[in-house]
Amino acid sequence: MSSAEVGESEVAAEIAAAVLSREPVNGIRLVGVDGPSGSGKSYLAARLATALGAPIIEIDDFVSWDCFSGWWPRFEAQVLEPLLAGREARYQARDWQDWYGSSLGDWKTQPWSPVIVLEGVTCTRQATAGRLACSVWVEAPADMRLARGLARNSTHEGKEELWKRWMKEEAEFFTADGTRERADFVVDTTRHGVG
Numbered sequence: 001m002s003s004a005e006v007g008e009s010e011v012a013a014e015i016a017a018a019v020l021s022r023e024p025v026n027g028i029r030l031v032g033v034d035g036p037s038g039s040g041k042s043y044l045a046a047r048l049a050t051a052l053g054a055p056i057i058e059i060d061d062f063v064s065w066d067c068f069s070g071w072w073p074r075f076e077a078q079v080l081e082p083l084l085a086g087r088e089a090r091y092q093a094r095d096w097q098d099w100y101g102s103s104l105g106d107w108k109t110q111p112w113s114p115v116i117v118l119e120g121v122t123c124t125r126q127a128t129a130g131r132l133a134c135s136v137w138v139e140a141p142a143d144m145r146l147a148r149g150l151a152r153n154s155t156h157e158g159k160e161e162l163w164k165r166w167m168k169e170e171a172e173f174f175t176a177d178g179t180r181e182r183a184d185f186v187v188d189t190t191r192h193g194v195g
Contacts, residue, residue, distance in 0.1 A: 038145030059120020
């Protein structure tokens with residue numbers, strides 16, 4: 001096992017222990033893993049979900065390149081409200097067949113579970129205050145995040161301009177929302193090898 005893997009496992013184990021020590025909200029512990037794109041959220045969320053034995057709901061099923069934050073009402077109605085009411089979440093996932101994510105695709109169902117990890121950009125926004133058992137902010141330097149993003153989308157034309165526009169939107173949203181300041185944990189992936 002590499003030192004990076006040890007670091008991620010330790011971080012995930014620490015956060016998982018904190019989550020399980022907290023009181024559920026309406027009987028459920030929702031854990032948000034948030035932060036800018038390319039920071040390592042998906043990577044950390046996967047390890048955290050494993051440590052908790054919990055499913056993950058990905059914000060990539062809601063967000064799209066042309067809809068940075070306007071998808072929230074659908075997430076609220078199809079995911080948060082049902083789960084907090086003790087019901088399964090049934091939501092229509094984003095169709096990424098065109099890479100831009102400009103349409104919706106199939107419906108997914110997430111059965112109610114005592115712990116569920118929410119992973120993705122803005123999932124711990126102000127609207128979740130008091131409804132999450134734990135919020136995690138994942139960060140990395142902008143140049144590293146951009147390089148990770150471009151590597152993921154290496155075959156698409158105009159990707160660098162798209163990523164730079166997206167990063168600007170993220171920075172503006174997170175600053176106005178105060179997302180990082182509300183986090184229970186801040187994970188710097190340049191130190192922990194996540195990503």
